[in-house]
Each structure stands twice: as structure tokens, then as C-alpha cells.
Amino acid sequence: MIMARMCLLVSIGGLVVACAAPVNLEAERKSLLAADVRFDELSGEVGPADAFSKYLVDDALSLPRNGPAVRGLENIVKSLAGEYSLRWTPQDADVSGNADMGYTWGRWLLTVDTDSGALERRGKYLNVWVKRNGEWMVLVDMGNQADPLPE
Secondary structure, three states: OHHHHHHHHHHHHHHHHHHOOOOOHHHHHHHHHHHHHHHHHHHHHHOHHHHHHHHEEEEEEEEOOOOOOEEOHHHHHHHOOOOOEEEEEEEEEEEOOOOOEEEEEEEEEEEEEEOOEEEEEEEEEEEEEEEEOOEEEEEEEEEEEOOOOOO
């Protein structure tokens, strides 16, 4: 009797997996790119710190160019405090086979207003995203500077 129940459970489990709808990876990739575009737009509207507070998971990791890794949403948001603009343009994205993880990469522009005018820095970024409760959220944020450093 126990063996019959186990066989029935295994059969039902296999049926559920077999009946699961296939993942449309291209649609998921486009969805991820769209999430990154919305993330950038929010950064332009409310500033980087507030935008990151909405798009990063609690256990996120930031890998800044010239500093130690920053772990945790609260610490990352604190590290982004200040008066400046950070905008980016996603170039591409890809997702895992079951579309629960993916990445985006693109180019960023940081602008700081100074007494002598606007100071701009440019670079590339890579964000690792995970799907949480059906929404794309950033797990890891990293970037590098593409323009030469001042002497």
C-alpha cells in the first residue's frame, strides 16, 4: 500500500512537471530589459538612492569600482547618498532557462554639479537580477569607469 501511494505521488509529480507551461525566454528577456529601463527612469525621477531602494533585494551586493563590497540593501542605499544624477542605458539582457535569474548590462552616466560646472563620468555596468514574487529585482550591482581617471 505504501509503495502504491509513493508511485502515485511520483506519477502526479511527473505529470505536474510535464504539464507546466514552457517558459518564453524571449518574452522574459524583454521583460527584464524593460525592468532595467524602469529602474533607470526612477533613478532620474527620485535619485539613485531611492531608486536602488525600490529595485534591490534585501540581501543585495554592490561591487563599487574603488572600494570594498557593500552588502545589504540598507548599506547600499546609504552608500549612494548625495546630490548627483546617475542614469544608464541597458544594452542587452539574458535570462536563465527557467527565467528566475538573469542579467543586464549597459552604459551609465554619473553627473555631479560643481561650482565650475557639471562633472561627468561614464562607464559600463552589469546587474544580476532574480525574480521575487513575480518581479525582477537586482541581486548584484557592479560597474566600472570607462573614461580615464583624472590625474
